Amino acid sequence: MSIVLDKPDTAGGERGPELSSLGLTMYRFSAWLKSPRPYLMLIGFAIVLGFWYLAVEVLQLPRFESMPGLTEVFREWFSKDPIYGLSIYTPEYYTHIGISLRRIAYAFLLATVLGVPLGLFLGWSKTFREFVFPLFEVLRPIPILAWVPLAIIMFSGSESPVIFLTFLASFFATTLNTMLGVESIDESYSRAASCLGASRWQVFKHVVIPGAMPYIFTGLQISIGVAWFSLVAGEMVSGQFGLGYLINTSYMMIEYPKIIIGMITLGIVGFATSAMVRAAGDYMMQWRVRELALVD
Amino acid sequence: MSAEMNQDTIADVTKVDVTKAAVTKGAIKIDDVVKIYDPNGAAVMAVDHCSIDIPAGEICMIVGPSGCGKTTLLNAIAGFHDITSGSIHLDGELLCGPEKPQAEPGSDRIVVFQNGALFPWKTNLENVAFGPMMAGKLGKKEIYDKARAMMADAGLSGTENNYPGEVSSGLRRRVEIVRALMNDPKVLLFDEPYRALDSLTKSVMHEALLEIYYRNKVTIFFITHDLEEAIFLGHRLIIMSSRPCKPKKIVEVDIPHPRDYSVLTSQRFREIMGEAKGVVHEEAQKAFAAGEREG
Numbered sequence: 001m002s003i004v005l006d007k008p009d010t011a012g013g014e015r016g017p018e019l020s021s022l023g024l025t026m027y028r029f030s031a032w033l034k035s036p037r038p039y040l041m042l043i044g045f046a047i048v049l050g051f052w053y054l055a056v057e058v059l060q061l062p063r064f065e066s067m068p069g070l071t072e073v074f075r076e077w078f079s080k081d082p083i084y085g086l087s088i089y090t091p092e093y094y095t096h097i098g099i100s101l102r103r104i105a106y107a108f109l110l111a112t113v114l115g116v117p118l119g120l121f122l123g124w125s126k127t128f129r130e131f132v133f134p135l136f137e138v139l140r141p142i143p144i145l146a147w148v149p150l151a152i153i154m155f156s157g158s159e160s161p162v163i164f165l166t167f168l169a170s171f172f173a174t175t176l177n178t179m180l181g182v183e184s185i186d187e188s189y190s191r192a193a194s195c196l197g198a199s200r201w202q203v204f205k206h207v208v209i210p211g212a213m214p215y216i217f218t219g220l221q222i223s224i225g226v227a228w229f230s231l232v233a234g235e236m237v238s239g240q241f242g243l244g245y246l247i248n249t250s251y252m253m254i255e256y257p258k259i260i261i262g263m264i265t266l267g268i269v270g271f272a273t274s275a276m277v278r279a280a281g282d283y284m285m286q287w288r289v290r291e292l293a294l295v296d
Numbered sequence: 297m298s299a300e301m302n303q304d305t306i307a308d309v310t311k312v313d314v315t316k317a318a319v320t321k322g323a324i325k326i327d328d329v330v331k332i333y334d335p336n337g338a339a340v341m342a343v344d345h346c347s348i349d350i351p352a353g354e355i356c357m358i359v360g361p362s363g364c365g366k367t368t369l370l371n372a373i374a375g376f377h378d379i380t381s382g383s384i385h386l387d388g389e390l391l392c393g394p395e396k397p398q399a400e401p402g403s404d405r406i407v408v409f410q411n412g413a414l415f416p417w418k419t420n421l422e423n424v425a426f427g428p429m430m431a432g433k434l435g436k437k438e439i440y441d442k443a444r445a446m447m448a449d450a451g452l453s454g455t456e457n458n459y460p461g462e463v464s465s466g467l468r469r470r471v472e473i474v475r476a477l478m479n480d481p482k483v484l485l486f487d488e489p490y491r492a493l494d495s496l497t498k499s500v501m502h503e504a505l506l507e508i509y510y511r512n513k514v515t516i517f518f519i520t521h522d523l524e525e526a527i528f529l530g531h532r533l534i535i536m537s538s539r540p541c542k543p544k545k546i547v548e549v550d551i552p553h554p555r556d557y558s559v560l561t562s563q564r565f566r567e568i569m570g571e572a573k574g575v576v577h578e579e580a581q582k583a584f585a586a587g588e589r590e591g
C-alpha cells in the first residue's frame with residue numbers, strides 16, 4: 001500500500017490509467033482463452049451431445065426411442081434440401097427467428113422505457129411507492145399464462161397479444177430491480193452530493209441514476225430472459241410464425257426434428273440477446289468493469 | 297510521500313503562517329445542543345446539552361466511546377438531520393436553531409465520510425470537479441483545469457482518469473479531501489475517515505492531511521477513536537462522555553505546528569497521551585457497562 005502511495009502515477013496498476021474499452025475487452029477475451037473455462041465449456045457440450053447420441057441412436061433407451069436423434073436433427077438442420085422443409089438454407093427458418101426477435105425487441109424496449117423510470121421513481125419517492133407498489137406486488141406474482149385469455153380479449157390481431165404477454169414479465173423484472181437499485185445506494189453518496197451543493201434534481205441525475213445502474217442491468221438481464229420465456233408461451237397459443245409457434249406446430253404435425261431445431265435455435269438466439277444486454281451494461285458501466293477486472 | 301518530497305513541503309510550509317490565528321472564517325459555535333432520536337417513541341438521547349466553541353482555523357478533535365453520539369453532532373452541523381433544541385452558528389450566522397431545526401447542507405461545510413463517499417461511477421477528476429460543476433458558476437474547462445492543478449498539488453497526478461475503485465484506499469481519501477477543498481469550504485467535517493486504514497497508510501495520511509491544512513486555511517472538525525491520531529493532528533481534543541454525548545474534558549495540545557511524525561516520540565506527546573487516556577478509558581468503561589445493561 002505504501003508503495004502505491006509513493007508513486008501515485010502508477011496507482012492504476014500496470015494496465016495504465018487510460019485503457020480503451022475495446023482494449024479491455026480484448027484483454028479479457030485473451031485471458032478467458034488462457035483460462036480453463038472455454039475448454040470445460042466444450043467438454044460440457046460434448047457430454048450432453050454424446051449422451052443424446054448414445055441414448056437415442058446407439059442404446060435406444062426406453063423413453064428416448066421416439067425422440068429424434070442427434071444425427072437426424074443435425075442432418076435436417078444443415079440440409080440444403082430438408083425433408084420437413086426447414087433448415088438453415090430455407091428462408092422460412094429466418095422468418096421465424098426474425099419475427100420472434102422483432103417481438104422481443106418491441107416488448108423488451110417497451111418494458112425498459114417504462115420500467116426503468118417507474119422503478120427510479122418508486123425508489124426515489126416514498127409517497128409514490130406507497131400507493132403504486134402494493135398494486136404492483138399483487139400483479140407481479142400472476143403467472144404469464146394466466147394473462148393469456150385477457151391478452152387475447154384486450155388486444156386485436158395476432159401480434160399485439162403476444163407482444164403484450166412478452167412485455168409484462170419483462171416490465172415487472174425491470175421495474176422491481178430498478179427500485180431495489182435505488183434503495184441499495186449508500187445514503188452517504190446523496191449526502192456527499194448535497195454537501196457539494198447538488199440540488200435534489202442533480203442528486204437524482206448524478207447519484208440515483210448511476211448508482212442504480214448495476215441493479216438496472218441485472219434487471220435487464222432477467223428481463224430479457226423472462227421475455228423469451230413468455231414469448232414462447234404466447235406464440236404457442238396465439239400468433240403466427242416465431243420460434244414458439246414453430247415448435248408447437250411441428251409437434252402437431254409430427255415433424256419432431258423441427259422441434260429440436262426450434263429449441264436449439266431459441267437457446268442460441270436467447271443467449272445472444274442476453275450477451276448483447278450484458279455488453280451494453282459493460283459499455284455503460286466502465287467503472288464497474290474496471291473495478292471487477294482488478295478483483296479477477 | 298518520499299522523504300525528499302516531505303522536506304520540500306515542510307520547508308515550504310514554514311514560509312506560510314501556520315498559526316490558526318491567520319484564519320478568519322470557519323468558527324463554529326455549538327450552543328446547548330440536544331438531539332433526541334424518535335422523540336415520540338424510543339426517545340434515544342444522543343446529544344445532551346452540548347456546547348463547544350471552535351475558533352476559526354482550529355483542528356478540533358472529537359474523541360469519544362463508540363455510539364456516544366459523535367456522528368449525530370457532525371450530521372447536525374452538516375445539515376443531514378435536525379436538532380431537538382439549542383443552536384449552531386457558523387461565523388455568527390445561524391445554521392440551525394429553535395426556528396430552523398435543520399441546517400441546509402452546503403459547500404461551506406463538507407463532510408469526509410467514515411467509509412468514503414467518492415462516487416464510484418465518476419473518475420477521480422470528475423469527482424474532484426463535482427462541486428463547482430453543480431454550482432455551474434464557472435466553465436467546464438476552467439473547473440477541470442483547477443481540478444487537475446489541485447490534484448497535482450496533492451500528489452495525485454496520474455490518477456485523474458482512474459475510477460476510485462481502481463486506486464488504493466489511502467489515495468481515495470486524499471481525492472475525497474481534494475474534492476472538498478475544490479469548493480473552498482470554511483469547515484471540513486471528518487467522520488473517522490481513516491478508521492479502515494492500516495497504521496502505515498494512516499501515518500502517511502496524517503502527514504498529508506496536515507500538509508493540506510497548512511496550505512488551505514480551513515477549520516477541521518475531526519471525529520476519531522484513535523487517541524494517537526487525535527493528539528498528532530489536533531490543536532485541541534474534546535473528549536466526550538458516553539451517550540448522551542457532551543464534552544467531558546478538553547485537552548489542549550500545545551505542540552507547535554507544523555508537526556511531523558517525530559512528534560509521536562516526544563516527551564510532551566506522551567504526557568498529553570497519559571492525561572487523555574485516563575478520561576477516555578473511564579468513559580469507554582461507562583459506555584461498555586451501559587451497553588451491557590441495555591443489551
Ligand SMILES: Nc1ncnc2c1ncn2[C@@H]1O[C@H](COP(=O)(O)OP(=O)(O)OP(=O)(O)O)[C@@H](O)[C@H]1O
Nearest residue numbers: 333334340342361362363364365366367368369539
Ligand atoms: N436514526 C437513528 N434513530 C435512532 N437512534 C439512532 C439513530 N442514529 C443513531 N442512533 C443512536 O444514537 C446513538 C449515537 O449514534 P452516533 O452514530 O452519533 O454515535 P457515534 O458516536 O458516531 O458512534 P461510532 O463511534 O460508533 O461511530 C447510538 O446509540 C445510536 O444507536
Ligand SMILES: [Mg+2]
Nearest residue numbers: 366367368487
Ligand atoms: Mg460515528
